[in-house]
Amino acid sequence: MLLLEAMGTTLAMTAIGCVLGFLIAFVIVFLRQTPGLWALPIRFLAICYVEVFRRIPFLVVIYLVLFFIRSIVSEVSLFTIAVVAICIYSTAYTADIIRGGFESVSRQQIEAARAMNFSRWQTLMNVIVPQSWPVILPPAVAFAISFIKDTALVSQVGVFELTFRGKELNNEGFSALLVFGTIAFLYFLMSYPLSRWGRWLEQRLASSPSQRSKQRLRPAYSP
Amino acid sequence: MHHLQVKDLSSAYGPLTVLKGVNFTLAKGETAALIGPSGSGKSTVLRVLMGLNKPTGGEVLIDGAALDYSRPASVRAARERMAIVFQQYNLFQNMSVLRNVTIAPVKIKGRPRKEVEAEAERLLSKVGLADKHHAYPDELSGGQQQRVAIARALALRPQILLLDEVTSALDPELVNEVLDTIRGLAADGMTMLIVSHEMAFVREVATKVVMMDEGLVVEQGPPEQIFGAPKTDRAREFVGKILRH
Numbered sequence: 001m002l003l004l005e006a007m008g009t010t011l012a013m014t015a016i017g018c019v020l021g022f023l024i025a026f027v028i029v030f031l032r033q034t035p036g037l038w039a040l041p042i043r044f045l046a047i048c049y050v051e052v053f054r055r056i057p058f059l060v061v062i063y064l065v066l067f068f069i070r071s072i073v074s075e076v077s078l079f080t081i082a083v084v085a086i087c088i089y090s091t092a093y094t095a096d097i098i099r100g101g102f103e104s105v106s107r108q109q110i111e112a113a114r115a116m117n118f119s120r121w122q123t124l125m126n127v128i129v130p131q132s133w134p135v136i137l138p139p140a141v142a143f144a145i146s147f148i149k150d151t152a153l154v155s156q157v158g159v160f161e162l163t164f165r166g167k168e169l170n171n172e173g174f175s176a177l178l179v180f181g182t183i184a185f186l187y188f189l190m191s192y193p194l195s196r197w198g199r200w201l202e203q204r205l206a207s208s209p210s211q212r213s214k215q216r217l218r219p220a221y222s223p
Numbered sequence: 224m225h226h227l228q229v230k231d232l233s234s235a236y237g238p239l240t241v242l243k244g245v246n247f248t249l250a251k252g253e254t255a256a257l258i259g260p261s262g263s264g265k266s267t268v269l270r271v272l273m274g275l276n277k278p279t280g281g282e283v284l285i286d287g288a289a290l291d292y293s294r295p296a297s298v299r300a301a302r303e304r305m306a307i308v309f310q311q312y313n314l315f316q317n318m319s320v321l322r323n324v325t326i327a328p329v330k331i332k333g334r335p336r337k338e339v340e341a342e343a344e345r346l347l348s349k350v351g352l353a354d355k356h357h358a359y360p361d362e363l364s365g366g367q368q369q370r371v372a373i374a375r376a377l378a379l380r381p382q383i384l385l386l387d388e389v390t391s392a393l394d395p396e397l398v399n400e401v402l403d404t405i406r407g408l409a410a411d412g413m414t415m416l417i418v419s420h421e422m423a424f425v426r427e428v429a430t431k432v433v434m435m436d437e438g439l440v441v442e443q444g445p446p447e448q449i450f451g452a453p454k455t456d457r458a459r460e461f462v463g464k465i466l467r468h
């Protein structure tokens with residue numbers, strides 16, 4: 001069925017774009033925190049990227065990507081364009097979430113690692129990330145979920161996608177109320193379980209590592 | 224030759240100069256106590272030695288060789304030779320006790336995990352925590368966490384151990400278990416630089432006392448001299464104050 005296929009496309013675009021965006025944002029935050037004079041241009045670029053793309057509406061990003069890519073290569077799928085746009089946008093957005101998470105780790109934890117000769121990267125991977133992902137993941141997941149709805153915007157540039165399908169069906173003579181009612185319901189079906197999962201993650205991550213280890217050791221006694 | 228020599232060391236927090244030319248020396252196997260009023264710069268001295276704060280002048284020499292803290296390789300060398308234990312323990316909250324102790328020797332120094340784990344178990348027994356390997360820091364008392372922090376520092380096999388008010392954050396009944404651990408290290412001949420407000424303890428274990436005030440060393444010498452017959456007015460005043468407590 002057309003609507004189901006469009007639903008799959010929406011989910012796929014959001015998932016790929018957000019996961020890629022998250023990974024790139026992670027690298028950008030690391031670069032942004034590079035100390036020293038020689039890294040000044042890197043820091044400047046990283047800050048510009050985040051500040052600029054966070055302030056542009058998503059629709060504008062889509063058009064920019066569309067025209068930029070089209071001006072270089074003519075044969076490129078709209079799916080790719082959508083994923084690139086989502087990726088660019090989610091990179092800028094999650095970079096701030098990740099930075100906030102990293103900064104929630106106390107300076108003493110980082111100094112303890114540095115005093116034991118951990119490099120900046122080793123400190124990040126062994127101390128900062130394990131301590132900050134409980135802070136980072138819930139808002140990052142919430143962002144990705146809210147983005148499912150924004151992906152509808154992509155239909156503006158022609159990707160076969162939920163809302164777009166709806167317009168088509170509507171034009172073919174189906175009742176508007178029925179079609180858009182169905183679409184609203186499908187959006188709900190997609191985002192409700194995901195947001196429940198997000199909340200569950202949040203609660204689970206709120207418990208300390210030692211509590212989690214106990215849950216692992218004694219599953220029968222855990223609530 | 225001195226094991227550690229600090230020469231005219233200065234350091235600042237932004238515009239605030241907190242070390243104004245600190246001089247002292249440490250011999251191998253010696254337990255030196257760094258004492259002085261709060262804010263006199265004791266922690267800053269240890270932080271500069273560990274490369275956590277930048278020196279603005281002066282020299283640090285280990286076995287006669289100067290460390291240049293503006294060079295990353297020198298900072299790494301300093302951290303190879305010295306290890307620090309902080310007032311607030313600063314154990315990695317996301318790791319078990321055993322992992323806290325083994326991670327740096329295994330991941331940073333690349334020593335075999337089996338060997339490091341065996342050594343970690345020995346060190347944890349030595350600080351009286353043989354049964355806590357798999358506990359997480361937030362399941363331990365402050366005194367236990369501090370003893371793990373000492374074991375973690377020893378696992379790095381430092382030549383010099385720096386201790387910054389390691390009992391100040393502890394409840395009074397937990398202070399002695401940590402002091403006992405340090406007594407044991409002193410008896411083993413570990414070279415240590417201890418910042419402490421426990422004056423009775425300092426008089427008992429220190430072979431040398433370095434007294435600081437306002438970013439300068441005002442007097443240094445054996446504990447009998449500093450506590451019994453201080454030569455400078457400033458030292459006499461400070462000793463008078465702490466002995467009245």
Ligand SMILES: Nc1ncnc2c1ncn2[C@@H]1O[C@H](COP(=O)(O)OP(=O)(O)O)[C@@H](O)[C@H]1O
Pocket residue numbers: 236239241259260261262263264265266267268
């Ligand atoms: N992070 C900091 N930023 C600014 N000033 C600091 C900081 N840490 C310490 N200081 C100042 O440096 C001086 C020395 O501090 P410190 O070395 O901690 O003294 P001590 O350990 O002897 O109590 C104090 O005047 C203190 O206010």
Ligand SMILES: [Mg+2]
Pocket residue numbers: 265266267388
């Ligand atoms: Mg201090």
